[in-house]
Amino acid sequence: MEQLCVLRYDQQSMKRANTFDVIPQSDEDEELLRRLLDASAALWNEINYERREHYADPNRDVWDISEYRGRYGGTLGASTVQQIERKNREAWRSFFSLKKKDEANGMPGYWGNSEDGRELRTYIRNTSYSVKWGEYSRLEILVGKDLKDEYGLGHRERLRLEVRGDPNWKEYDKQGRLELFYDEQTQRFRAFQPVTISEDHFRLAQPLASEEAALDIGANNLVACTTTTGKQYLYEGRDLFERFRETTREIARLQSLLEEGRYSSHRIRRLYDRRTKRRDHAQDALSRDLIERLYDEGVSTVYVGALTDVLDTHWSVETNAKTHNFWAFRAFVNRLACTAEEYGMSVEVRSEAWTSQECPNCGSTEDTTRHRDTLTCPCGFEGHADLTASVTFLRRQTTVTRSMARPVCLKWDDHDWSESPYSVPNEEHTNPQVASVGR
Numbered sequence: 001m002e003q004l005c006v007l008r009y010d011q012q013s014m015k016r017a018n019t020f021d022v023i024p025q026s027d028e029d030e031e032l033l034r035r036l037l038d039a040s041a042a043l044w045n046e047i048n049y050e051r052r053e054h055y056a057d058p059n060r061d062v063w064d065i066s067e068y069r070g071r072y073g074g075t076l077g078a079s080t081v082q083q084i085e086r087k088n089r090e091a092w093r094s095f096f097s098l099k100k101k102d103e104a105n106g107m108p109g110y111w112g113n114s115e116d117g118r119e120l121r122t123y124i125r126n127t128s129y130s131v132k133w134g135e136y137s138r139l140e141i142l143v144g145k146d147l148k149d150e151y152g153l154g155h156r157e158r159l160r161l162e163v164r165g166d167p168n169w170k171e172y173d174k175q176g177r178l179e180l181f182y183d184e185q186t187q188r189f190r191a192f193q194p195v196t197i198s199e200d201h202f203r204l205a206q207p208l209a210s211e212e213a214a215l216d217i218g219a220n221n222l223v224a225c226t227t228t229t230g231k232q233y234l235y236e237g238r239d240l241f242e243r244f245r246e247t248t249r250e251i252a253r254l255q256s257l258l259e260e261g262r263y264s265s266h267r268i269r270r271l272y273d274r275r276t277k278r279r280d281h282a283q284d285a286l287s288r289d290l291i292e293r294l295y296d297e298g299v300s301t302v303y304v305g306a307l308t309d310v311l312d313t314h315w316s317v318e319t320n321a322k323t324h325n326f327w328a329f330r331a332f333v334n335r336l337a338c339t340a341e342e343y344g345m346s347v348e349v350r351s352e353a354w355t356s357q358e359c360p361n362c363g364s365t366e367d368t369t370r371h372r373d374t375l376t377c378p379c380g381f382e383g384h385a386d387l388t389a390s391v392t393f394l395r396r397q398t399t400v401t402r403s404m405a406r407p408v409c410l411k412w413d414d415h416d417w418s419e420s421p422y423s424v425p426n427e428e429h430t431n432p433q434v435a436s437v438g439r
Contacts, residue, residue: 020165074146209298214394305352
């Protein structure tokens with residue numbers, strides 16, 4: 001029986017996140033903040049080193065570590081020491097979970113060192129900070145007594161920082177653990193704030209109709225989408241893939257130059273971070289752009305092809321590697337589902353095995369040939385492979401009776417997905433029979 005994963009969320013309570021810039025109001029405040037983040041990195045490294053040593057010793061327990069509040073509490077505050085310990089414990093639990101599946105890429109890493117530069121990052125308990133939104137938005141965070149005394153903060157006073165940005169979720173029922181870090185790409189301090197939203201603070205939209213859509217996730221094209229209204233959307237990914245691959249090659253080159261026994265460096269970590277942020281930014285924007293278009297089409301259900309099928313049946317080993325390395329599939333589907341939820345839409349993950357090879361005319365999967373973006377069949381069919389796959393995938397889920405409109409092709413410019421009138425894919429090769437695949 002075909003496995004089905006349905007991503008639906010309880011409309012009474014939803015998890016969301018705010019991301020915003022944090023601006024120190026003076027040089028002294030910035031110095032204090034940097035010391036706080038640097039001490040957090042030093043604490044993480046000490047805890048991680050101890051756990052690595054215990055992991056290598058069969059007579060030691062990874063979870064049995066020293067007490068660090070005495071040495072770091074004066075700088076960070078006891079609650080922040082606790083949060084960093086907890087975050088490190090979560091990282092090790094994730095490592096052991098992946099290790100059981102033979103998917104672990106190594107033990108949790110360090111946050112740099114004082115010579116090469118540390119990753120400036122900390123985690124603050126939900127009761128140890130507050131965010132006030134308004135004309136002069138601000139963030140107030142707890143710091144340790146020693147830093148308070150050194151920088152002249154009162155006994156009950158917190159470090160006050162300016163907040164810039166326009167987060168979507170200014171009203172919420174509960175705030176989670178704050179992640180505060182220095183973004184070396186933009187050279188700004190940034191904050192990530194998980195929040196819980198109840199139905200009282202956020203009213204879900206309702207689908208305009210009960211139409212359906214199917215998504216084919218590809219290697220050169222990120223997403224090909226077909227709807228039961230006859231609309232098709234293609235999000236091109238070649239430039240994104242190439243930049244991702246260039247960064248990956250540079251990471252590999254730098255790793256080959258490391259001294260024996262070293263596995264990373266400050267520059268390598270920066271490249272990893274840059275690669276991930278570029279990908280996530282494009283995928284976040286894609287999710288938002290696509291769901292808004294589908295909502296306007298009256299779509300209520302979105303089917304997503306399971307990426308494991310692509311990796312198992314794809315025509316190219318090289319493409320498999322690109323697809324597997326670029327797509328953080330579960331994270332993308334979660335992004336898509338969270339965005340869809342705002343519009344009352346559901347996202348379902350279903351098998352799409354062989355849709356990229358199946359001819360929509362004769363149903364053959366063995367005689368078809370795929371070359372780049374084109375799928376051909378001896379029966380006479382020739383069309384865009386990814387768009388054809390999304391049509392085939394949609395037909396497996398529901399009845400498609402409307403003719404297909406001219407595809408909308410979208411390209412990424414590092415900020416937005418914009419329609420590209422000059423790059424409609426293989427329009428001259430589109431078989432007229434695809435335009436009415438439900439006949």
